[in-house]
Amino acid sequence: MSGVDDWAAGRTPALLVLADGEVFEGEAIGATAPEGLSTGELVFNTVLSGYQEVVTDPSYAGQVVAFTYPHIGNYGVTVEDDEAAHPWCRGVVVRDVPPRPSSWRATASFEDFLRRSDLPGISGIDTRRLTRHLRVDGAMGCAFGTAPELELRRAAASEPGTTGRDLVTGVSCRAPYQCGSGPLRIVAYDFGVKHTMLRSLGALATVTVVPANHPAPDTLAMGPDGVFLSNGPGDPAALGPQAAIIAELLGQVPVFGICLGHQLMASAIGARTYKLPFGHHGGNHPVRRLDTGQVEITSQNHNYAVDADSLPTSGPFAAEVTHVNLNDGVVEGFRCTGVPAFSVQYHPEAGPGPHDARYLFEQFRRMIDEVSV
């Protein structure tokens, strides 16, 4: 009689266990984890395409990404779509991985990529049940792999999650480096910056990428036309000197922040951030741009958000909300009214996702131009 392995194309049965004890059956894919066990904070992402960009986005450091779309890996991978030199997430959860990729762009299959990147995964999962569970109970710790269920349960229950943890230091560059060839000079703080962001900035400027804790005076000494605050993983409240660094920069130089950079800029001006129930992770979130009323479809990946009521309404760092998420009213962008600075919570650079908000890079350039005049 046919064995289990025959049916699952040589794959080994594995389990996904959540911190609250929910168990999902599947098969191990990708890299083999030590002891057959991996852990992380489990989040879902609803993109239909762009899995490679998601998996290599440093913002997912510490997290396990579950894809709601069932077939993941259809068009393989290519180095051009990497958002970082290697993935920072802890694992992937999917319903199905195809046997091989089909795309003229592909240089390897998704599974090869996982193995090569030392990234374990689990397939065959009822990812819809998983998503519905996370939707209700919020992002939570998980463990998955071929280890015995009891060990997985124990590991899942003790997985710390991302709250209160500094994950930025781990993903930020160690020393400054340059990229891009545009006419301006921009310093980009790397809190876990995506390649696509640097490409967008690189079209405007010669970009000096600096580590997350690069002191403000050193940055200003470089004489930049503008400073960019990148995306990055984890809890903004857990970070140390970044908010203070940004506070020093504000008013001295035009500043543009994205995602974690947006949250840190909020902290710098005295606003608060809070954790969303299950975050925004997808490529289809409608955001209203309050100045024109236009709606843009945006790529999002954040678990924390800026509290609108906490934005200062007066003083040197007075700010106003510029963008709002139409699904749940969460602040998606603000600008300082007294100093040249703005930021957005979502990902105008796309990668993956729609290009609707790319104008923000142009807006950054215009802000720089206005200041220099």
Place this chain on the structure above:
Amino acid sequence: MPRRHDLETILVIGSGPIVIGQACEFDYSGTQACRVLRAEGYRVVLVNSNPATIMTDPEIADRTYVEPLNLDVLAAVVERERPDALLPTMGGQTGLNLAFGLSEGGVLDAFGVELIGANAEAIATAEDRDQFKTAMEEIGLEVPSSGFATHLDEAMALGERIGFPLMIRPSFILGGAGTGTAEDRAELARVAAEGLAASPVHQILIERSIAGWKEFELEVMRDRADNCVVVCSIENFDPMGVHTGDSITVAPAQTLSDVEYQAMRDDAFACIRRVGVETGGSNIQFAVRPTDGRRLVIEMNPRVSRSSALASKATGFPIAKIAARLAVGYTLDEIPNDITGATPASFEPTIDYVVTKIPRWAFEKLPGAVERLGTRMQSVGEVMAIGRTFPESLQKAIRSLEQGRAGLNGDGAEKAYDFLDDDELVTRACSPTPGRVFQLEAALRRGVTPDRLAEATGVDPWFLDQLAIISEARMRLERMGATGIGPADLDRRTWRVVKRLGFSDAQIAYLLSGGGTGDAAGTAPRVGEPEVRAARLAAGVRATFKTVDTCGAEFAARTPYHYATYEDEDEVRPSERRRVVILGSGPNRIGQGIEFDYCCVHASMALRAAGYETVMVNCNPETVSTDYDTSDRLYFEPITAEDVANVLDAEIAAGDGPGGAPVAGVIVSLGGQTPLKLAHSLPPKLVLGTSPASIDLAEDRERWNLLCERLSIPQPAGGIALSVDEALTVAHKVGYPVLVRPSYVLGGRAMEIVYDDERLEHVVGELAGSLAREGATTSERPVLVDRFLEGAVEVDVDAVRDRTGDVVVVGVMEHVEEAGVHSGDSACALPPQTLSDDVMATVDGHTRAIAEALEVVGPINVQFAVKEGSVYVLEANPRASRTVPFVAKATGVPVAMVAARVIVGATLAELRAEGLLRPPAGGGWVSVKEAVLPFDRFPGVDTLLGPEMRSTGEVMGIGSTFGLAFAKSQMAVGTRLPSEGAVFLSLADRDKAGGLEAARTFAEIGFELVATSGTAAFLESNGVPVATVVAKVGESGASDAVDLIASGRVRLVVNTPRGRGPRADGVHIRAAALTHQVPCLTTVAAARAAATGIVDWQRHGLSVVSLQEVHG
């Protein structure tokens, strides 16, 4: 931005009859649009010639004109109703072309009517291929290299310049009619000529063929604040070269990386902005070269389309509804997403399942048609299936087709490929046909690699790999079966893997029985489907139902729109109300179309109004029944015993909790044959209405004969034959002509009227042959041979009987064509025009007696033939018939609603008291239903009407006289009856006497008569002058009939078939009429009706009337 307050009345144009390329998706869209506009407080005026639609229900619009869709009629409606605006984007190509025509003709300006949704300039930019090409090049999008030609010489020169292979598309066409490819000069000459003839503006686009490129579609919406969203991406399984309507298509796109997808999305937005569709939905098609991703824009439709209906069902995003709101001024962010109730419509749906659409073709109904797919759409319907993975959705879609397939092979029919060697199989798969996907699996199973198949067919390797996964599992099951493993031996994990790949229990039963291993005698036990199901459930593997929610479960969904899959969690919510399950009618096909969907929708509406919770099960994405708003719960599932049993299990479980209510039952008698044939697989106590035993009684020939004898209701003489000899014996006993048909309808084949022994032997022999191919013999399925009543009038009756025995006869229709032409292809009039009171009384009495004898509870349709005052019963069907919607529109009685209520136990008396069952409308109006035939799509198919149904749809004409109503019905099918010129008559001997009256009328009102020699001699000897006598085709020395038709002098052809003798002559005449678009009538009755129509039309002229006025 709020709704516009400067508009009061909005005109909506429907798409007219169901034709190939334009089916009931426009009923779905148009119904949504009308409802939305009325809910917004606008006065809605609707024009649509198709009575079988929900949108033409008098409750849907304020004024409903079931009138021919042409510019004169629309101008008359505009003049009468004075709309402020015209919404042109809901009625398919027909609606768009008419709106454009009204604009160009100055009608809209004259009456101050504004085009909303798409203006004339946008329509012209999108529809005129020259303008579209220029526009796209302006915004930097690449279109295939091409040029336009308006005559053949130009076409040949252009073709040479662009280089072969070429694709030829006529301008302003519908569903690709007249489109084709050419590999060389000779083919170019032929296809270009066809294309020029097909284009209303005599213009064709010739472009470099990109056959073999991948094809994608994006469904895009835009609002007047310039917000744009993509609702859905669709990837075609079949590469470029097969019309998208004839392709297997999959949503979402599977093989585009995000980089490529986002670039395509940018292009789509640039396209909709440049074309200038201010608000609403558009469909944009792209071709992508698989080797380097090079992307071309193929076309854009600035309106809702077949694909947008599919996208709406695939995602839960109701494009038409939202497009209608956008057209009156709302923006996307002001419109709520119905499914979540919490988020706005200004987002892009994401899905966590795979949707597969497969077209359904009707080649078996069209002898002479070549079964090959191309750029001209030929399918008559489609199915959609939802699964968590592509293999699951593909296999579900295949069994949704109801063509005897249990999935992607793994059933008895797969043996059809056994006799081919590998190379032949691959060669066949290279040619796109309805069977291609099965051939691909068969080839993979033999070890042909996916790469070889991809290379040969252009099907993306990703799809082929997925087929290979199915194929491997299939072989594994078969091997297990061959080694004696039975269903009870399978472990839970195996069940789960197999069911997750979409295998049906029927396939598993076949494969565990040894499947295709030729293990007929051998070791594999015979396994039945019930045994498989029982073993599977015992192993704990049952279907789970997920929800279509537009958001991949990110938000809670409140709309119970479900599909089955094999996962961990079931999302069906408990119910505390009595539920009625309505089984739909599956894909549209010839013989079972929108009429049955109409009945199911009406049942849902009536039962909801009566306090039931309704549960719809269907798999046809074009329909109103599969709108998530139509019923309380929607299951998008195949209509098979297994899939329906899964739904019932889920619904029964939904009532199991505390306070839960049970399933009241299942309605099987409103969706045509599809649900009816499942009656036996359902728990008997759950079948509502007429019992399965009564249904059988009506279908079992011998018992039915006995019943008629007992009731003393005469039938045409006849008998049952198991062999050619027996058939001859019966024929000699009852006398020729005889009607020959199989006792069970096999793909609708082979019903024929036979006039002599020779033909009878041939027909019965052919039937035996086709039975043998399906593994049956004539002894299992005998042939019915009945006396054919020549020249009889056929009568159709729709009635409803309740559980107390009360019967209401709602509609009696007299057919225009005599008995022998399939009732679905025949025009008919309500009320009857020539039946005496005695005959009417007899018909009424027989109908009641039959309904009583069959113990019908619900609808019944009875067909009679009336000859020389005698009434013969032809057949009775204790279910809703094709004519139900027509009867409802003609009489104002909501027959299907009444039937649905009766089925769940109401009495007619109660319904009368309630006001639902009203007396038929008076007022003296005559309604004529006419059939719409697909011959223009199938060159080479004879246009002759016969006992085999071939129409795809129907129209209705309403007039104060029969002649006016008939003339309108002809106008509505696109046959404009001439007012002058020549009428060509070529009549069979037996039709000559009948044709005399018509010929005389034509002559009297000033037509010149042209006739073939025999007909001419007969007419002249009866005092009717014939101006020109022509020889039969091929006879020398006279002006040839075909030449005369080609000359344009002849404006109407009457050509009746010769029952005996050579038929070739008639075929050429009819083909010439079709080619040169000269109306061609093939029965004397139709000629008489046309003559009456022309007379009345000359006397009265055009006037339009709304249903609301007709119903009083």
